[in-house]
C-alpha cells in the first residue's frame with residue numbers, strides 16, 4: 001500500500017498548481033495537480049506535506065488543514081492512500097525551478113479546464129465546501145477512466161442539503177446583500193442536515209455586485225441593461241449539479257423567486273416585479289436531476305423532513 005500526501009495551496013482565489021511535465025514515467029505526466037509526494041520512513045502525513053511543499057515550491061506552509069483521505073484503486077497501480085491538505089498561509093518565495101513540473105497560480109475559473117484526473121475534480125470541489133473530514137474512494141479502470149466514487153463524511157451522518165448561500169448570510173446577491181434565515185431556523189436545519197452552500201450566479205462566474213437579471217419567457221437570462229447572461233447561469237447550474245452528485249445531495253433549499261434558485265414562481269423577465277410560474281435555471285436543473293427542491297417559504301416542511 002502506497003501512502004502519499006497532496007496539498008492545494010490557495011491565495012486570493014488562486015490555486016498553486018503543478019504541471020507535471022518534467023519526469024519520464026510519471027503516472028501524472030502532463031496532468032495538473034497540487035503539491036505533494038510519498039511519505040517517507042518515520043514521517044507523519046503532516047511532516048511529509050511540510051517537507052514536500054518546501055522541496056517543490058520553496059514555501060513553508062503554516063498550519064495546513066488535513067481535509068480528507070483519498071483511496072485510489074486501479075488495476076495498473078498499487079492501491080494508494082493519499083492524505084489531502086489545504087493551506088492558505090505560508091512563508092518564503094516560490095521557487096522557479098521545481099524539478100517535477102512547472103508551478104503556476106491558477107484562478108478558480110480556469111482550474112477545472114486543465115487536464116487533470118476526473119477524481120481530482122471531486123475532491124477539489126469538496127475542499128471548497130465547509131464539510132467535515134472525508135473519506136473518498138476513487139476507482140479507475142486501466143485506461144484511467146473513473147469508474148466510481150464513494151464518499152463518506154467522517155463522524156457525520158447528517159444528510160447533505162444544498163442551500164442557497166444568501167440564505168446562510170453570504171453577500172452573494174446581485175446587490176451585494178444577503179437574505180439570511182433566522183438563527184433558530186438555521187440551528188434546526190444544521191441539527192438535521194449537513195449544509196452545503198451554493199450560489200449558481202457566483203459559481204457561473206458573475207461578480208458581486210452585478211446588475212439584476214431575469215429569466216425570459218424564451219428561456220434566456222437577460223440583464224437589466226439587455227446583455228444576455230444565459231451561459232453564466234447555465235455554467236453555475238452545471239457546477240451545482242456536480243456538487244449534488246459528488247456529495248449525494250438529494251434535497252435543496254433555495255431562495256424563492258430568483259432567476260437561478262426560484263422554484264414554482266419567479267420574476268417574469270419584465271423587471272417590473274411581476275411574478276410568473278416557472279423555475280430558475282439552477283432549480284430546474286436540480287429538479288431534473290431528481291433533487292427535491294424547496295424554497296425558504298417552505299422551510300418548515302424541510303425541518304420536519306429527515
Ligand code: SF4
Pocket residue numbers: 164165166167172173174198199200201202255258260261
Ligand atoms: S443565485 Fe441563488 S444563492 Fe446566489 S444570490 Fe441568487 S438566490 Fe442567492
